[in-house]
Amino acid sequence: MQSDPTDHALATIASILDPQEARRGSEKAAAAEPKPATPPPIPAAPPPLEAHGYTKFGPGPMAAIRFKWTVRLDNGDYYVDETIGENSTPIVSGPMSREAAIQMVDDREGDARRRFEQLRSEMAGLTAAKESSEA
Incomplete structure (x- = not known):
């Protein structure tokens, strides 16, 4: 008597799946076991x-x-x-703490960047308005 090829294919698939199911079952059991609580590692503070x-x-x-x-x-x-260009005489602020000096530099640079972007945006708007009125 000849066996059905479908039965053979299904048996092969079942034999492949059975070991994986057994592994999954042991992984689930291991996951269910309580593990000792360990605090997460504290990241090192940047220098x-x-x-x-x-x-x-x-x-x-x-x-x-x-x-x-x-x-x-x-x-x-x-x-x-604080200087403007490469050969200007600096405007000096201080004395201050290390943290205050770094914060001042960051604040001044951030303010300058915001003003620059605002001016650039306004100029782009004026250019666009001028071009549309000429059309």
């Missing part, structure tokens, strides 16, 4: 920024008019030098 020499630049297409803020350490106190 503090080196304040002396911390520098940011303002936005803009021309280096000659670009703002630059640099923190420097002088006799244990921190100062922020």
